[in-house]
Amino acid sequence: MHSEKPPLPKLQPVLLRRTSSINPPNGFLSSGGASTPLSGSSHGAPLSSGSSHGPPPGIVDPDASNPVVADDEPGNSSAGVMNMSTHKRKQSGPVDNDIILAMERMEQQEEMELGDVEPAFDFNGSRRFSSSFPNTFSSHSSMLNPRNMSLAAAALVLLALGAFHSSSASIDRAAPIVAAGSNAADLGASATSESSSKSITYGEEHMEIVGSPKEAHVHEYNKVRYFDKPDKMTPMISKGPILFNQDMGGLHLFEEVCVTNNVDALRWRPMETSLRGLVYFTGDQDVLDNEKRCVPCRDTKALEGWDSTTPEEATLGHKCGMNGLHAMFASSVGDWSECITRDENTKLMTEYGQTQSPLDVDTVHLFTQPTFLLQFNVLDTEISMFDMLLTYLPHWQYFRDNNEFPFDSVISHSLEGCLSHNHHWFCEILHQINAFGPAKEIPWESDGKTLYCFKQLFYNEVGYQRNLDKDDLVTKDVLGEFREILFRKFALSRRRNHHASQKAAAEQSEVERENAEDSKIIFYDNKLSERTVWNEMDSLISKARSLEKYQNVKFVTVDDFSDLTVAEQARSFNEADAVIMVHGEQMSNAIFAVDGTTFVEVGCKVSSLIGNPKFMALMDSTYQAVEKCTEGAEGNSVCVVCDSDEDDSNFTMTAVAFENLIDGVVTSLQ
Numbered sequence: 001m002h003s004e005k006p007p008l009p010k011l012q013p014v015l016l017r018r019t020s021s022i023n024p025p026n027g028f029l030s031s032g033g034a035s036t037p038l039s040g041s042s043h044g045a046p047l048s049s050g051s052s053h054g055p056p057p058g059i060v061d062p063d064a065s066n067p068v069v070a071d072d073e074p075g076n077s078s079a080g081v082m083n084m085s086t087h088k089r090k091q092s093g094p095v096d097n098d099i100i101l102a103m104e105r106m107e108q109q110e111e112m113e114l115g116d117v118e119p120a121f122d123f124n125g126s127r128r129f130s131s132s133f134p135n136t137f138s139s140h141s142s143m144l145n146p147r148n149m150s151l152a153a154a155a156l157v158l159l160a161l162g163a164f165h166s167s168s169a170s171i172d173r174a175a176p177i178v179a180a181g182s183n184a185a186d187l188g189a190s191a192t193s194e195s196s197s198k199s200i201t202y203g204e205e206h207m208e209i210v211g212s213p214k215e216a217h218v219h220e221y222n223k224v225r226y227f228d229k230p231d232k233m234t235p236m237i238s239k240g241p242i243l244f245n246q247d248m249g250g251l252h253l254f255e256e257v258c259v260t261n262n263v264d265a266l267r268w269r270p271m272e273t274s275l276r277g278l279v280y281f282t283g284d285q286d287v288l289d290n291e292k293r294c295v296p297c298r299d300t301k302a303l304e305g306w307d308s309t310t311p312e313e314a315t316l317g318h319k320c321g322m323n324g325l326h327a328m329f330a331s332s333v334g335d336w337s338e339c340i341t342r343d344e345n346t347k348l349m350t351e352y353g354q355t356q357s358p359l360d361v362d363t364v365h366l367f368t369q370p371t372f373l374l375q376f377n378v379l380d381t382e383i384s385m386f387d388m389l390l391t392y393l394p395h396w397q398y399f400r401d402n403n404e405f406p407f408d409s410v411i412s413h414s415l416e417g418c419l420s421h422n423h424h425w426f427c428e429i430l431h432q433i434n435a436f437g438p439a440k441e442i443p444w445e446s447d448g449k450t451l452y453c454f455k456q457l458f459y460n461e462v463g464y465q466r467n468l469d470k471d472d473l474v475t476k477d478v479l480g481e482f483r484e485i486l487f488r489k490f491a492l493s494r495r496r497n498h499h500a501s502q503k504a505a506a507e508q509s510e511v512e513r514e515n516a517e518d519s520k521i522i523f524y525d526n527k528l529s530e531r532t533v534w535n536e537m538d539s540l541i542s543k544a545r546s547l548e549k550y551q552n553v554k555f556v557t558v559d560d561f562s563d564l565t566v567a568e569q570a571r572s573f574n575e576a577d578a579v580i581m582v583h584g585e586q587m588s589n590a591i592f593a594v595d596g597t598t599f600v601e602v603g604c605k606v607s608s609l610i611g612n613p614k615f616m617a618l619m620d621s622t623y624q625a626v627e628k629c630t631e632g633a634e635g636n637s638v639c640v641v642c643d644s645d646e647d648d649s650n651f652t653m654t655a656v657a658f659e660n661l662i663d664g665v666v667t668s669l670q
Contacts (some may be wrong), residue, residue, distance in 0.1 A: 220368075223408075224442075227364040230333040230451070238281045241306050241322070241459065244406070245398065248473060250391040250464035252306075252322075256281060258333065258364075258453040259373060260356040261413050262296075262326075273414045274375040274387065274462050277356045278325045279336050279453075287329050290317045294339035296326035296354040324375055324387075324462030326354065333451060337361045362449040367409065370456040372436060374412035376426055382588040384426040386609040390465040393482055394473045396435055405437035407458050416444060425588070428566040432489040433482060468614040479618045483591055490567050492574040494594050519669050520554040521662075522572060524581035528560050532603055533650040534582050534640075540658040547659075553666060561586040573597075578665045583608060583625075595620040598668045600661070602626045602640060605647035622668055626653075626661065636660055 219226045227233050241252035260277035277296050287293055297303075297312035297320035306327075310320050321327035330336030339345060340359060349355050376384035399405045412418045418427035419441040430436075444452060468474060483496060523541060525534035541555045556576070561569055570592040573579065581587065583603035587610045590599055599621060601608050606625040609615070616623045628651070629639035638661045640651040653661075 223367065223369045225366040225368060227366065228362075230337060230361050230364055233333055233364055233366065233453075235332055236281045236453070237283060244458065245395065248394045248398070249470060250461045250473075251395050252459045252461060254278070254454070254457045254459060256453075256455060257457055258336075258451050259411075259413070259457070260328075260358070260451070262354060263357045264350070264353040264355045273378045274324055274384075276325050276373070276375060276413065277354070278321055278327050279333070279451075280327050280329050281331065282329055283331065287318060288331050288335075290329075291339075291342075292316045292345060292348070293318055293329040294336050295345050295348050296328055296352065296356070297321070298352040298354065322461055323464070325459055328356075333361060333364055333453070337451075358448050358451055360449065361451045364451050364453055366453045366455070367411075367442065368455050369408040370406060370458065371442065371454050372407040372410045372439060372458045373460070374410050374414065374418065374430075375460070375462055376412075376414050378415050378424065378426075380585045381425045382585045382609055385429075385588050385591075386466045387463045388460060389426075389429070390468065390474050391462075392435070392460050393478050395460075396433070397478050397481060399437060405439055407436070407439050407456075409442050410436050410439050411442040411444060411452065413444060417441065423565075425566050425569070429486070433485050466609065468612055474618065476618055486570070486592065487574075490570045490592070492570060492592060494574050496595050518552045518554050519577045519666060520556060520575060521578040521580060521665065522556045522558060522576045524558045524561065524586065526582040526584060531648045531650070532582055532584070534602060535650055535652040537653075540653065540655060543655060544659065544662055550662065550666075553662070561589075577669050580661070580665065590619065590621070593619075593621070596669075597621045598624070598665050600624045600626060600665065602651075602653070603647075604628045604640065604642040604649045604651050624664075638664070 236256035238255060238257045240254035240257070242254075243249065244251040244253050258279035260279065262275035262277060265273065265275045282288070293316075295316055297310060297316060303310065303320055303323045303326075306319065306322050308320075308322075312320050318329055319327055328336065328340075330339060337360070340349070340356060346355075346359075374388075376388040378384075410419060415422065415424060415427060418424065419431055419436070422428065422431070444450075464470070465474060480496070486492075487496065523537060525537040527533050527537075538557065541557065544550055545555055556572075558564075558572060558581075564572070569586070569589050573589040573592040574594065576593065576597065578598040578600070579587070579590070579593070580600040580602065583601040583606045587599065587601060587608065590597070590610050593599075597619075599610065599616075600623075601611065604627065606627050608623075608625060611623040611625055613623075626638055626640060628642045629637060633639055636656050638657050640653050640657075642649045642651045
């Protein structure tokens with residue numbers, strides 16, 4: 001029993017009907033939640049508004065105390081009306097919609113016969129409300145009366161017809177029937193329209209093929225194409241080298257080439273990590289007939305350029321390439337891979353120290369975006385700075401000034417992850433100056449099976465500016481801008497013009513001259529190494545500290561530069577007025593020193609790039625190399641006594657020679 005509720009205000013009746021999960025009847029299109037009949041559809045014929053019909057299932061009386069909802073479970077309705085939950089109906093084909101529609105019409109007819117109620121819902125999708133809406137539905141109609149039994153029998157007949165119609169429809173879909181007079185074009189258009197549709201009709205059998213065809217074997221992600229077999233690649237024809245900027249040399253552009261690694265360079269001393277092989281694809285039959293076309297030239301001297309002539313050309317019958325990038329020729333990746341694995345070519349590559357990786361190519365990565373090939377010697381930061389950085393600096397300044405870098409990515413086979421805050425000294429420098437703008441570094445797989453190829457490859461020629469013999473490229477402005485950025489990035493305490501500022505202040509005031517800070521000299525003996533060790537350096541410094549003339553000189557020693565971060569190394573050089581140390585790559589920190597700093601390298605044989613007079617002129621600094629004493633040298637000569645005749649032998653220095661060295665350094669600072 002339900003308690004009586006106060007009468008509701010006079011409102012328009014409300015239609016409540018749960019959205020059906022089935023497709024709309026044939027001939028209807030859903031638009032904004034309302035069904036609209038299609039033209040020519042038999043189901044869309046509107047019913048007469050004047051006919052008296054009972055409300056179909058799903059209509060509730062807003063005044064009823066216990067309204068009946070069409071989706072209530074049977075037995076839960078106090079009105080005793082048979083409910084049919086539309087969202088639980090199952091269907092085997094599109095014909096089920098017709099069956100449901102027919103049953104709803106029969107149910108509506110039954111209700112209309114039970115009471116004089118105007119239908120509130122037409123099967124053409126329109127809604128209308130009667131002037132008199134019944135308060136309640138009859139609760140005394142029997143489910144087993146003859147009328148309901150007739151309805152059930154009719155439903156069974158319709159279900160049987162529906163199953164037959166569904167099977168016929170399947171046959172029709174498999175083999176469409178063409179009406180007389182239809183031509184082949186109409187049939188093709190119809191078939192194309194139907195096959196191109198991606199819509200799914202619920203209740204129908206549906207199959208969709210997902211993924212690329214198995215015979216493709218090509219995948220692309222992030223502008224990189226991956227080939228699981230070399231013979232799947234589209235044939236390429238290489239171009240270049242093209243000088244990127246006619247006013248500045250050193251930067252070249254290649255198209256459609258592949259790059260390999262020289263693994264022999266890591267097997268012999270001195271080890272090298274900047275040598276690469278370049279697979280150059282050509283259709284020139286004369287080149288392809290050469291059995292040695294895939295063998296790189298021997299690395300006996302620096303190659304001056306792509307068109308330079310070397311003695312190896314006569315032996316191998318092809319051009320050698322350029323410094324750091326040795327050429328190999330082939331018609332395709334498969335042709336190159338087959339060529340280098342021939343026994344005679346493999347032996348020749350081993351003899352020349354030019355064994356390449358990969359030798360056995362399984363997969364190929366083709367980079368479709370312009371890529372910069374970053375090559376440098378990981379094992380020597382001084383060589384890296386002069387061989388790579390000084391060549392690239394003029395181009396870097398040009399790209400920065402124009403706010404545009406011509407490449408989208410960078411790949412480095414020398415050291416993976418170089419641009420992502422790597423702890424390597426040279427990589428950290430590149431990172432801090434944003435050397436390649438927004439370009440992203442490409443990871444690579446060192447599995448010896450993957451070959452890397454490029455649609456466009458920028459090559460910064462290794463060693464092009466090693467000796468700074470190309471005038472007007474690395475100028476004071478270029479190097480100065482580079483150093484200023486580093487001073488800011490590493491938050492160095494002294495600016496580049498520190499010494500000039502101090503001298504100007506001292507000239508203006510006697511007080512300033514008296515309060516001038518002490519000169520600071522840092523020393524490094526390389527004592528933790530097995531080679532090139534400065535023996536007894538600490539005892540020489542102790543004696544010098546006791547001398548009165550050096551009371552305004554601070555002697556600072558560094559035990560091991562490898563224990564210092566790049567920032568700590570930068571600060572140590574920035575705070576020094578003079579640097580005296582064993583010859584080695586740690587002297588590359590000179591770029592952090594202020595202008596006017598004095599640099600001294602000590603060893604049995606000193607071969608320094610930092611000591612290049614052109615570089616010292618760019619730094620406004622002075623340089624001195626102290627080497628092995630010659631026969632007959634005077635006792636007060638500034639030289640070292642070596643343990644052996646080897647250039648990298650350990651050595652020592654007499655107290656007199658050391659004192660003379662310090663005197664000269666202090667004088668240069670005044």
